[in-house]
Each structure stands twice: as structure tokens, then as C-alpha cells.
Amino acid sequence: MKHIDEYRDGTAARAYAEAIARITTRPWTIMEVCGGQTHSIVKFGIDELLPPAVTLVHGPGCPVCVTALEYVEKAIEIASLPGVLFCSFGDMLRVPGISRDLLSVKASGGDVRIVYSPLDALRLAADHPDREVVFFAVGFETTAPAVAMAAWQAVRQGARNFSMLVSHVRVPPAMEAVLSSPDNRVQGFLAAGHVCAVMGTAEYGPIASRYHIPIVVTGFEPVDILQGLYMCLRQLEQGRAEVENQYSRSVRPEGNPAARKLMGEIFRVVPRKWRGIGEIAQSGLGLREKYAGLDAETRFGVAHRTTEEPPECRSGLVLQGILKPRECPEFGTRCTPEHPLGATMVSSEGACAAYYHYRRRRS
């Protein structure tokens, strides 16, 4: 397919690996922020093409992985109520709650449906006026505009039986959380291309200068990632710390103004808990007061539920680049995709699942 195949060219990938080896004189650790990039890196073996001096660590950019346990529990509680039709992206169904997941709610008779788009959930609300239709709104800034549109249309259409369990997250505060950790070893970032397609690049300048760290907005195909790494390493070697854009075919500096406008109308910045990591200030998007009528947490009385996370899963360390999945003692033994202890073992973008699928046999 055009705009995909040309970025999977093996000759170009090897040429980039050589160019990277040519300019690298010292050890460097770079984090790719987005789970989609993690998946590409492990699947295509990009890390194995790099000189030993370059270490890649995998970042917190997997919405399935970082959705707080208490939101998974809220989802399970709401989905179990009679009369509720609960809609979710497919990836969330197998994320473990305390004792079960959404899939088991479905298996025991709950009406849990996988939707592709938030607008599909709104359509289900119109088709089932006698049911309460709830959409589990998770995701980064990439997904928030689609949810904003569903919220806006719901109000416009007066859809009284539609609500949303909102647990959106924002990327830049999570990058700062990684950098502020005393155990941080990240020296350069590949920023998440599709988040930036919506939000633009302006948020990253202050991070680059405050922490003196290069940030390269990067795409998802192997050649994109290798080019992003090359640009990041060149900055590191030259002592620069700037925001650069590898993914300029899809990312403009201002992002997508129409999407940002509607996001701003529907959402406000709120503190948000991240699974395994804890609360990060300003790292979430929640519904504005004007749209509070759509809030499933108040509608179903689950707003104040809090949940402690079980200690055996170390996904918080994995998501901050401190621990590699295979260094977790549960990896591949007590924790597998069939019986995940943590969300990073569920989603194909979670680092633990990516290593399990592509690297287990060789270890």
C-alpha cells in the first residue's frame, strides 16, 4: 500500500543502520514513546540492527497499558449492570481487573460490544433507545478528537441514553514524568507521530530545553523509526537538544486545528492516574462541566471508587523504560497473554506482549 510499503524497504533500513553506526561514538539510550512504535521495533527487529552502543527503551505510550486499574474496575461494574450496553475498543476487553475482565462480564451475560469508532457507540444508542449505552473512552490525543465528535453529536442529537466513561491521557506530561524519575536513563525521545498529527509539536519545545533532551517526532514504519533514530543520535552526538520532525508528511507544527478546536470545546486538562505509575498532574482529559451530563461515572455512581494496584506486576517500571519485559520475574511464567497479570501483556502494543510474541523463543 502506498505510504506504507516504501517505508518497509529492507535496503533502506540497512543503509540507515549503517549510517547510525557511522555517527555513533558513545553509548546512548533512546525511548520510543508510542506503543505502536514499540510493536514495530520488536516485530521488525529494528533494535537488533543497531550498534550495541544504542539502547532502545520502551515508553508509556500504550493507552491499553496505562488505563488505571480503577477505570477498568469502573468499566466492569457499569458493564455488569442490567440494561447497560457497554461499548469498548477491542483491546480493552482482556485487560485484567482485580478478579476479572470485560470479556468475562460478556461471557456471563453482560452486553459488552466491541466498536471500531466512538460514533458506532452513538449509533447503537440511537438503535436501542430502551438501553443505556456507555462508551469506554480511552486513548491518547490521537483518539480524543473522535470521542469529542461523538460527545458533540450526542448533545446535538439529544441522545439521553448515551454516556462515556472517560479516561483519556496526554503524552507530554508522561514524558516529563519519565525524565523526572530518579532512575531515568532516557537521553533522547522518539515522540509519538500520530499524537503530534493532532496536537502539533509546540508542546515539546519546553521539554527539550528544560531537560536538554532531543525529541524527534517519528512515524511508525521501520524506515521512519530508523530515520528518527538517526536524527536523534545526530543531535546527541552534536550536543543539541531540539524538536525535529521526521514524520513531516503527516505532522504539521500546528497539528490539526479543527480537531484541536473540538477537543478544547469538550475536554479540559485534568490529573490522571496511570496504571503502574500513579497519578501524573495534567496528564488527562476529562469532560468539561458543560458536557458533564454525558459522564458515565456520575450517571452510574462509580466516580469515587479507588483501587490499589497489585504489586506483582512491574509494568510501571517497564513503561518508564527502567525494566525490560524479560527482566520481570513473572514474564512468560506466571504472566502470559493467555493469563496476563498486567495490561502490558495484553495489548499487542504493550512491551511485555511484544516481547512475548516476537522474542520469547530466542531468549
Place this chain on the structure above:
Amino acid sequence: MCLAVPGKIESIDSTDPVFRSGKVNFGGILKEVNLAYVPEANIGDYVLVHVGFAISTIDEAQAKETLSYLEEIDRLAGVENG
């Protein structure tokens, strides 16, 4: 989950700008996509689609530049070495 796939706009229905939508071709598979966030996109343009929404148009000139970047660094390496 931030997966977004490039596809080519085949047709546009813009009777209501808010519900501006169209058919987008992903390697032979046609899908209905919301185009409200890409008011500048025309038939024949490539857009990046995420959960049923086009979030960005793909800039062909920038795509070419990205693909020729490798030649550029090889040329630079040649200059530095020679």
C-alpha cells in the same frame, strides 16, 4: 492503539460540513470515513485514518523528501570522508 492507516479519498459527501464524510480506499478495501477534521482534503488525496476519522492529510512533497533523506546523508557522509 494510536494505529492510523493511510488511504486514498475516493468520494466526498459534504452536504453537512460537520458530518463531512467520504469513502476511503485502503489497498482495495473501501471504508466510510469521517472527514470533518480534514476540511482541506480533496478526492485523490491520501489521509491518515484512526478509529473512523481522518486526522491528517498526507503531504506528498514531504513524503518524497523523507524518502530522499537517505541519499542526502549518504552524500554528506561522502563529503565528510572525501
